[in-house]
Amino acid sequence: MTAERGAGSPSAMPEVRVRFAPSPTGYLHIGGVRTALYSWLWARQHEGTFILRIEDTDRERSTAESIQIVLESMRWLGLDWDEGPEVGGDHGPYVQSERLDIYAAYAEKLIQLGHAYRCYATKEEIAEAREAHQRTGTKEGFRFQSPWRDRTEPPADAATPYVIRFRAPQEGTTSWNDEVKGRIDILNSTLQDFILLRPDGMPLYNFGCVIDDLTMQVTLVARGDDHMINTAPQILLYRALDAPVPTFAHMPMVLAPNGEKLSKRHAAVGVLEYRDMGYLPDAVLNYLARLGWSHGDQEIFTRQELIEKFSWDRVGSTAGRYDAKKFLHVQAEHLRMLSDADVAGRTVPFLAKRGIDVRAEDPVLLKAIPYVKPRAATLVDVAEAVDYFFRDVEPEEKARRKFLVPGNADNLVRLADLIEKIEPFDKKLLEERVKSWLEDNDLAMKSVAQPARVAMTGRTQSPGLFEVMEVLGKEKTVQRLRAGARLAAYPEQTTA
């Protein structure tokens, strides 16, 4: 760890207070989820406080529905917050648009301290200055030099709208020890008099963020490294207010497979989409945790292991690319870690979506899960794979044409006849009897298996034949084999 925090007072190490501060603009991006996750893991590992704060100062894009989506996403992931919307806390409100008076007070304080000033320049003036700057063709980046920085007289018209700007130092260097990037130095000469407050009193990101982190007593700020540019101005703000500067941890971003910024064009980016695709929260967390962080060669982690093993110095410094196949693999591993009863319970809503109404305790469902689990990755796969246990089969056209043909009809009938007499109806005995029957009649398993499978399941892929029979039960097994035989004998007819 490269941090310098608390070095002077080891006995008085402050409580760990971290926050996740998304802006509610549609959905919770999986990149954001990773930021939230690392912060949450850090808080839980240190028995600290995890704060959820909504940064909705962009009125154009923020909506109330989006806030609900954020909360729902966090809840689904199990990233519970100790302070924030709906749970309260001692440092609220936790929605920025409700904290305007706080920002106003701090802005006034900064003006009085001489660290900020009212700027009456219009957007047009700034745009002009920018164009003029571009015409000069200098290599320096554009920095607006407000004429109001050093002016003491207010404008003639007292009603002129103004923004409040920070009076940024123009010399020196601002540095910090980043938990993942190490030491960073920024020349103050590259900074400008950034805006704190808009005319309507809405704070801009750097100001709202600092005032909130300050008043909420946040000890570590974790965010994507696209925010690194904001850190120097923020540190300057803390200093101007004579406030303690938190530790910063800037993690590399999650990129698209082609290296671009990850967006809807490349993948499902809203985390709730994964819920709907049948992913498990712990799998999402595992995949995201491992994208940019590592613990030796370990790939699969439970939530508890993540809490125990996470550390900032194991967060890599390279941007990670989203890999759908690896994600799916991690998901499959987590599915297999679940008990059958758990899988059954989680599959129920996905069955409901298919119009199948069963309870989690349904004995057929419970019996089928262990056979289906190894060949499924998501809960949608599970639902799909148990479908035919709960409804009549209509063989897929292709499968029917290939396997339910006249030549197979007789064997299906004879198989049904045989099976009808087997008791108890378990897979072991079924396999034994069917195999000896095949032997006695000089038949190959292959000649009977696929027609029987199609008859029972309607498809060519399924768990083992005897497993399917056992789950289906004698009555349905026999009935479907006979129906299949009829279809085979008279290929032009459809199922009854």
Add this chain to the structure above:
RNA sequence: GUCCCCAUCGUCUAGUGGCCAAGGACCCUGGCCUUUCACGCCAGUAACGCGGGUUCAAAUCCCGCUGGGGACGCCA
């Protein structure tokens, strides 16, 4: 263009100066298992961007180059 960050198989990564003719995972390929599909098992392809240093020794440290990403807003 300016500023900041980054650089090991296609991808995620292990590697913190000798144990590395670079290990694991996903993907891909071949094989085994087999009543189908999976699972599982075995095997294989595949990487230290380039150039200079430092050192007895460099994937690991330093410098430069190149390449990639991000930021340059009255967005966050």
